[in-house]
Amino acid sequence: xxxxLNIAFWISVLTMTFRMATPLLLGTVGExxxxxxxxxxxxxxxxxLMGASVGFLMGYIxxxxxxxxxxxxxxxxxxxxxxxxxxxxxxxxQHVSGLGITIMSSGLSFYxxxxxxxxxxxxxxxxxxxxxxxxxxxADLPILGPIFFNQYELVYISIIIAIVSFYLLYKTDWGLKxxxxxxxxxxxxxxxxxxxxxxxxxxxYAGGLAGIAGSWLSLAQSGMFLPGMTTGRGWIxxxxxxxxFWNPLRILGGAMLFGGIDAFQLSLQAVGFKIPYQxxxxxxHVFTIIALILVSRRAIYPRALLKPYRRE
Amino acid sequence: MVLPRLxxxxxxxxxxxxxxxxxxxxxxxxxxxxxxxxxxAGVNPLVGYFHLFYGALGDKLSLTETFVRFCPLALTGVACxxxxxxxxxxxxxxxxxYAGGLAATFFGIxxxxxxSYLIIPLMxxxxxxxxxxxxxxxxxxxxxxxxxxVVTTLLGNWIIYFITGAxxxxxxxNPVTKWPESPAISEAAKLPILIPxxxxxxxxxxxxxxxxxxxxxxxxxxxxxxxxxxxxxxxASYSMGIKVERNMVLxxxxxxxxxxxxxxxxxxxxxxxxxxxLSHGYGYTGIVIAMLGGLHPVGVALAAFFMAxxxxxxxxxxxxxxxxxxxxxxxxxxSLICLLLGNFLTEYRVRRVVE
Numbered sequence: 015x016x017x018x019l020n021i022a023f024w025i026s027v028l029t030m031t032f033r034m035a036t037p038l039l040l041g042t043v044g045e046x047x048x049x050x051x052x053x054x055x056x057x058x059x060x061x062x063l064m065g066a067s068v069g070f071l072m073g074y075i076x077x078x079x080x081x082x083x084x085x086x087x088x089x090x091x092x093x094x095x096x097x098x099x100x101x102x103x104x105x106x107x108q109h110v111s112g113l114g115i116t117i118m119s120s121g122l123s124f125y126x127x128x129x130x131x132x133x134x135x136x137x138x139x140x141x142x143x144x145x146x147x148x149x150x151x152x153a154d155l156p157i158l159g160p161i162f163f164n165q166y167e168l169v170y171i172s173i174i175i176a177i178v179s180f181y182l183l184y185k186t187d188w189g190l191k192x193x194x195x196x197x198x199x200x201x202x203x204x205x206x207x208x209x210x211x212x213x214x215x216x217x218x219y220a221g222g223l224a225g226i227a228g229s230w231l232s233l234a235q236s237g238m239f240l241p242g243m244t245t246g247r248g249w250i251x252x253x254x255x256x257x258x259f260w261n262p263l264r265i266l267g268g269a270m271l272f273g274g275i276d277a278f279q280l281s282l283q284a285v286g287f288k289i290p291y292q293x294x295x296x297x298x299h300v301f302t303i304i305a306l307i308l309v310s311r312r313a314i315y316p317r318a319l320l321k322p323y324r325r326e
Numbered sequence: 327m328v329l330p331r332l333x334x335x336x337x338x339x340x341x342x343x344x345x346x347x348x349x350x351x352x353x354x355x356x357x358x359x360x361x362x363x364x365x366x367a368g369v370n371p372l373v374g375y376f377h378l379f380y381g382a383l384g385d386k387l388s389l390t391e392t393f394v395r396f397c398p399l400a401l402t403g404v405a406c407x408x409x410x411x412x413x414x415x416x417x418x419x420x421x422x423x424y425a426g427g428l429a430a431t432f433f434g435i436x437x438x439x440x441x442s443y444l445i446i447p448l449m450x451x452x453x454x455x456x457x458x459x460x461x462x463x464x465x466x467x468x469x470x471x472x473x474x475x476v477v478t479t480l481l482g483n484w485i486i487y488f489i490t491g492a493x494x495x496x497x498x499x500n501p502v503t504k505w506p507e508s509p510a511i512s513e514a515a516k517l518p519i520l521i522p523x524x525x526x527x528x529x530x531x532x533x534x535x536x537x538x539x540x541x542x543x544x545x546x547x548x549x550x551x552x553x554x555x556x557x558x559x560x561x562a563s564y565s566m567g568i569k570v571e572r573n574m575v576l577x578x579x580x581x582x583x584x585x586x587x588x589x590x591x592x593x594x595x596x597x598x599x600x601x602x603x604l605s606h607g608y609g610y611t612g613i614v615i616a617m618l619g620g621l622h623p624v625g626v627a628l629a630a631f632f633m634a635x636x637x638x639x640x641x642x643x644x645x646x647x648x649x650x651x652x653x654x655x656x657x658x659x660x661s662l663i664c665l666l667l668g669n670f671l672t673e674y675r676v677r678r679v680v681e
Binding site for chain 1: 334364366380415416467471472473474476477478480481482483484485488489491492495496513596607610611613614617648652653654655656657658659663664665666667670
């Protein structure tokens with residue numbers, strides 16, 4: 015068994031690391047913006063599921079996968095606006111608002127699928143999913159080629175989004191406003207920042223990225239939609255935000271680490287270890303909790319998180 | 327964006343009547359929104375809802391089936407309500423239900439010769455302890471290391487689900503059919519059927535007793551008062567001498583244990599073996615029920631019965647009209663979302679500003 019863990023095994027693990035990290039990275043970067051502005055978005059799991067469903071349906075009906083990704087992003091943004099309406103405009107409890115959106119979207123994603131896709135004999139219908147692109151010349155490099163230069167476009171896009179998000183959050187006026195709103199909304203309001211608008215925009219962005227993350231699962235990773243196919247990835251994102259200290263670049267590292275754990279367990283399954291595969295599947299979830307235990311005491315949450323803001 | 331200028335005015339604290347109105351109004355609004363989806367499925371919503379309610383309440387058999395769903399829903403609803411009372415955000419009733427189901431099944435299939443008066447209490451207690459254990463871990467992590475319980479309970483749901491899968495595809499797998507199902511529990515371990523010819527089992531009565539116990543805790547005990555105080559203001563409770571962390575862990579254990587009972591009763595009252603889809607999201611429905619019921623015992627019981635109607639009725643509507651059954655979950659989520667709007671309107675009055 016051990017000889018199966020050779021260099022080819024590790025190249026495959028590292029190649030898959032980027033792919034498993036992509037939905038985590040997109041979801042977590044979005045979540046970081048939501049939380050930086052003061053809103054915990056527990057709707058993320060539902061937004062991902064909606065993205066997976068809407069993305070798949072678009073791809074299935076029109077045959078255009080990128081249209082699927084776009085509509086998945088838009089569906090997430092719509093849910094983000096709903097989340098903002100509940101938590102910002104109404105000032106409702108953020109936990110409950112997010113869970114409401116997740117429960118509704120979990121049902122709705124499956125409902126829309128059942129409405130539009132015939133399922134004879136319960137066999138899931140597939141679409142021809144995205145394929146990795148070869149970067150000319152570089153893809154032929156030994157070892158580095160398959161790991162870095164033979165990936166899906168969405169992998170590269172998600173990394174660019176993380177870097178741009180870091181720049182936005184830390185190097186622009188906009189980012190300063192977002193962080194101010196999440197730390198001290200009253201002070202931010204006093205200096206003329208529109209707290210409500212900033213939070214709406216952050217949640218819309220978070221929803222859009224979560225939707226695209228979902229479409230990755232149905233359009234790149236599998237080519238099909240299954241109810242509940244996110245299997246708790248949204249919750250891993252909620253934990254990864256803490257692990258990444260609400261910083262998109264640290265989140266990039268964290269997503270790679272957890273993508274790596276996921277890739278490792280999937281590769282071990284493929285090699286055929288005689289352990290029930292469910293014990294592999296739960297590895298990312300268990301490691302997420304361990305990671306949370308390690309960082310929770312040091313984590314500095316945005317101070318206005320969970321607190322609705324009202325003008326006097 | 328030019329919007330009419332609106333002003334919020336705080337109302338006096340909402341009365342019970344207003345709270346009830348908000349809950350009922352939010353359910354009505356959720357059904358109204360859902361009717362759009364029923365139209366999308368090519369069905370007249372009035373016809374659809376007729377079959378929903380008729381299928382859940384129309385005759386003796388369907389009514390008992392609704393009570394069969396009421397059992398796990400009332401239990402997960404009470405489980406969530408107790409935890410939410412002291413603001414311990416236990417989103418893990420789903421996982422605790424599975425933990426309870428696993429623990430109860432272990433005894434149910436291990437002691438095949440045991441008489442009913444031994445094995446039924448044993449399964450009940452082990453179900454409670456299984457769920458309690460699964461809730462204790464996040465509670466301990468929260469109080470010991472300040473780990474957010476929302477994330478750990480949510481992740482815990484998936485971890486126990488995968489563990490269940492590993493056991494059902496592993497040691498407990500049916501050797502003949504290869505189905506992911508445990509061996510059947512003994513006849514003696516099955517809960518008695520109270521209405522012959524139906525599936526109305528003892529667990530339903532026990533669930534009602536749990537609601538009564540919650541009523542006593544809520545109204546009649548100092549502990550219930552302490553939980554409410556912690557929920558309202560943990561810092562103030564601490565300075566009043568209430569042991570916040572200890573109470574939170576106790577509430578979590580009780581909450582998890584009650585969710586575990588739901589799992590135990592689903593095994594020995596209904597399915598008679600452990601299976602992967604033991605719960606149809608009952609743990610998450612419990613959150614909706616607890617909130618709709620305003621964490622109040624009577625409210626929780628009523629909300630649980632209503633959700634039992636929705637869950638049973640959408641199945642009937644699906645059979646008769648073909649409207650996809652995930653509508654049930656949509657109605658649940660929408661009810662919760664609309665409730666937030668309803669609660670807002672009971673707390674604030676929206677006024678147009680006249681310039």
